[in-house]
Amino acid sequence: MPRAAKLSASPRRATNVTLPEPLLREARSLGVNLSQTCERGLAAAFAASRRQRWLDDNRTAIDSYNEHIAEHGLPLAAFRSF
Template sequence: MPRSASLTATRRATNVTLPDALLHDARQLGINLSQACERGLAEAVTEMRRQRWLEHNRDAIRAWNEHVAVRGLPLAAYRQF
């Protein structure tokens, strides 16, 4: 989630279960648990969306790669290196 959206998003309290040692270390280091959990969850959501997009588009990606392997890149004659 973009940083600006996370600052204005509606918040809801929730419970999380964390290992004691990790929680202890985070508190000793002054880590804001809500911010750290939000950041980690946002990364997990982004990664899952990426994986699902790749899976959903797997056939199209494969077809395009085969097309390029056989015919080359479109407009390749106009590329300047």
Template sequence: MVAVYAAVPKKATNVSLAESLLAEAKELGINVSQAAEAGLAKAVSDARAEAWLVENREAIESSNAYVEKHGLPLAKYRMF
């Protein structure tokens, strides 16, 4: 997902990290900025997914209840 952000302008920011973790990352040749961006992109994606589930919980529950009561629409045409 970081590739999506690769071509956009960057903004410098300060981040506090555990010294031992930062030292190990540098020792292993990990680009800290890229790793932080990837982690932040995942956190944003996860938060958006969770918010979507919360916002759509009622519709999901309604759909699930319908399927439990009536079965899947067009189920007779399923090949599996």
């Protein structure tokens, strides 16, 4: 099940969020749903953190592969038609 589907099916729990007054005022004047916006923002922040963690964890392998390609070229380059 995709992460977004898991979130939408999860039980909800009320929480307090402290925001700067001008930001809250603008959100209300524009009819922005704060719960949905916070949820999407958190999901995006989590995805970015997971991506960065994966890149950090795999940096050695990525660098090694890039060095290999720079030194030897792409493995199937002879078969490229573009």
